[in-house]
Amino acid sequence: MVTDMDENILVIIDSLCNLDLLFYASAHSGDKDLALVATCHARTLLKTHLRPEATVNPAEDGYRGQLYSTCHVANLDPASGELKWQRTAQGYSDDSTWARGQAWAILGYAQTYMWTKDRDFLEASCGAAEYFLQRLASSPESVEFTPPPQIPSGEKESNRSFHRGRFTPLWDFDAPVDDGNPLRDSSAGAIAANGMLVLSQALDGIQDIKLAKRFRQAALNIVSDVLDVSLAEEKAQFRKDAKDGLTIEDVNPGHTFEGVLKNGTANNNENARRRYFDHSLVYGDYYIVEFGNRLLNMGLI
Secondary structure (H helix, E strand, O other), X not given: OOOOOOOOEEEEHHHHHHHHHHHHHHHHHOOHHHHHHHHHHHHXXXXXXXXXXXXXXXXXXXXXXXXXXXXXXXXXXXXXXXXXXXEOOOXXXXXXXXXXXXXXXXXXXXXXXXXXXXXXXXXXXXXXXXXXXXXXHHOOHHHOOOOOOOOOOOOOOOOHHHHOOOOOOEOEXXXXXXXXXXXXXXXXXXXXXXXXXXXXXXXXXXOOHHHHHHHHHHHHHHHHHHHHHHEOOOOEEEEEXXXXXXXEEEOOOOOOOXXXXXXXXXXXXXXXXXXXXXXXXXXXXXXHHXXXXXXXXXXXX
């Protein structure tokens, strides 16, 4: 247990997605120190949170640079920045790939590149994104729904809907899988998809059209699958009441779910004070809506 914060500082991979606010504040206030702090933080995590991984069964149109998995928590020396150790708090193990942590890296480094145009951050996001896709592809067959759903008329068998469940990520890519009910994290899919969409914009900006198309299509596949698998079927609707004005009610009385997406996993680490899984998560709900907004802003819908 870490108790002395003069000798230790704990940094989580999630922090990368806080940097967007610092860059925004810097751009709108003129305070360049805010952007400097954000950039230094992102550069530090390149050394402390990214773990080089080998490419397995590379896709023909895939990213050809270094791939990265991520750790969740790193302990640094506050004075020197030296890495002391890497662990997890919410993932399966210290050396596993926690899906939401991997997604934070994809999005965080893609956003950081958009502000800084520093290619190191672009390469980090690409490497994390390609590894995420590699792990989706290599997940056990039990993640797919059996039998496969009927293919709608006019759709090809290669369409992602034929592999329903393949693109809604497991909560941790290295955790044991219950073949009957694989534990997922829909929020990891929503976050990663947003990151890949930002990444596609960045790659379009440097004329890497082929790779931009790959990540854009992957983002669409992930979100389509997350909606197929995890969108809550319990719906609510507005009702105008003469006495109370505008109210909200269940479409089917008594059928309520407090969220947009199901299959969220906040924490399933065996040492957690509370293992909390297969529920709604604010990250998932926020980023599934954000994905729609990004598509609108990009003119894709």
